[in-house]
Amino acid sequence: MATVIVTLDVQGTTAVTAPAGTTLGGLSVSISGNPVPAQVVTTAPWSVSFANVPAGTYSASVQGIDANGKPLGASVSSAQFTVEPDVSIDIPNVVSVAVQVQ
Known part of the structure; x- marks a missing residue:
């Protein structure tokens, strides 16, 4: 499992035709095939x-x-x-250190 951070580079705007009164709700970000639901970002930073x-x-x-x-x-x-x-890696449960001074 990992954490995936999606950062958007938002530059400028494009006009789209929409019914009167339509307001932008944000940007919906999803990951294909991921069981985690989409997330909506509404302000910068767009991440x-x-x-x-x-x-x-x-x-x-x-x-x-x-x-x-x-x-x-x-x-x-x-x-x-x-x-x-x-x-998965195996690591020792106990490590002993012996030091000799001569």
Whole structure:
């Protein structure tokens, strides 16, 4: 399991056609195939953290949403990234140190 931090580089805005009264609710960030729910970020710094992401290959997606959670515009996806599996190593339970002074 790993913590995945997704940071967005937000530059400028693009107009989208929406019904009157529509307001931006934020950016919904999700990780493909991840059982952790999407998170919404509404202000800078544009970053979210996903805890306990299991080993696997994923991509992050970002979608503008309105105040009701409905999508606005097109979503954007990252390149694929890999969360490596945890490794198990054996370490000694007890270590003794002997010192001789001659």
